[in-house]
Amino acid sequence: MPGPEQRATGVSAHAHPALPVAPADPPVALTHGAADVPPVSPDASTYQPPRRNFPLLLAQGGSYGLAGKLASTNIVLPFLCAALGGSLIVAGLLVPLGIIGTLVGYTVGPNLLASRLPSRTVMALATLGTATLLFALATVGLLFRDSTSAVNVTFLAIALGSGLLSGIGTIAFTNVLASAVQRERRRRLLFTQAALGGLLASVVAIVSTWMFAGRDPVVGHIALEWIAGAFLVVSAGCSLLIGVEHVPTTTAKAGPRRSLVTTLRRGAQAARRYPWLREYLIQQILFLSVVLGTTFFSIRVAALHGSVPGSLAVIIAVTSLGLVVGAVLWERVLTRRGFRGMLIGGTMCSTLAAAGAVTVERLGLVGSPFVHAIFILLATLANDAVSVAKSAFLVENARPEELSELSAFTQLTIGVASAVLAVAIAALAQVHGTVWPPMILLGLNLLAVGAAWRSRYGKPSPESPTPPP
DSSP: OOOGGGOOSTTTTTTOOOOTTSOSSOOGGGTTSGGGSOOOOTTTTTOOOOTTHHHHHHHHHHHHHHHHHHTOTTTHHHHHHHHTTOOHHHHHHHHHHHHHHHHHHHHHHHHHHTSSSOHHHHHHHHHHHHHHHHHHHHHHHHHSTTOHHHHHHHHHHHHHHHHHHHHHHHHHHHHHHHHHSOHHHHHHHHHHHHHHHHHHHHHHHHHHHHHTTTSOHHHHHHHHHHHHHHHHHHHHHHHHHOOOOOOOOOSTTTOSOOOHHHHHHHHHHHHHHOHHHHHHHHHHHHTHHHHTHHHHHHHHHHHHHTTSTTHHHHHHHHHHHHHHHHHHHHHHHHHHHHHHHHHHHHHHHHHHHHHHHHHHHHHTOOSOHHHHHHHHHHHHHHHHHHHHHHHHHHHHHSOTTTHHHHHHHHHHHHHHHHHHHHHHHHHHHTOOSSSHHHHHHHHHHHHHHHHHHHOOOOSOOTTOSSOOO
């Protein structure tokens, strides 16, 4: 299920779908995966996919991309959790829980593809599963919003479940993309899906603001999740109509699958062996304040403006715009300034957002969600840049035979660290009427800027499997 807005960089744009309520990070372990090679089939050299596949994938990805904007784990779900009276600590934990669920999905997905289920069916089932979760969330939001425990349990389950389905759907999509569309058309397909999903999300958000202007704000917020679930059903239907040859994944050639414990042990050994990997982990932990910046502002807007009709729609429209702009902006920065330029630009965007929040809090200009929407736009650009640079740098520098293990190890390590920081971020975000919460975020972001300036990330160079010593 493509969320092609995820990355327009040449390193990762072709292989990484993002499920609607999944973490924004592209799955690094799949960048050398099925999307880069033709299907393993005796007739692979002569196989031509049906012409209907391109428009079907465009419709599937556009619908899926729209749902991704309306039910984002980074922004929308923390806002809804806070607006429905859930614990703000729980709201802050949604992103790291989604990451953990996705890692589990990566281990389950290959086993499903090794069965008799075609990749398109696995992709459709994962999409329908996510739609079911969103429908359940909307139902709880309407019927049990006065029960804090029900809201908390529901959002925790949604984060873990959607993360699991994200990992499964990601692997299925790479297999579908490999055999459903000619190689030369894949990049164009994903860029078009990105633009279409962002445009549709902006239109839906604006129209919903008008439709629910005179009603209970929570009803308007929840309606967006019903719409997201409905478009996921459309996306699943398109997936089932895609014409692909089913070639079950075989594990014999790749050897026995390693357990997660083995992967983590080998990742820890690699961290001791490679100084660049230790430096990478330290830097990514320093960048967590940038990655969680959107969650901070989302919870803060919910605490300040959750009762304002259309406030969530405004955030969705702004973030959709930010992702489309970021896809173009960061690709150019990557080409001209490399990964380091993306990191510096991203951390500076996040720092500017935090500085702006400090200013408006000091001046008392927090009466409108549009003010914070500007900060969320900057935070979205920052998150996009740091996530792409992080994943692409690992792909560029890890040895191919170690990439999958290092990806799982670094994602889990960073996920645990982000869970700890997310609790602090959520606690800070709920405190309003004082300037010190955004000031703390500003201080953390300044540390991230310093780490970006000191980084040794260069331009993409496939010829260099490891970074300079």
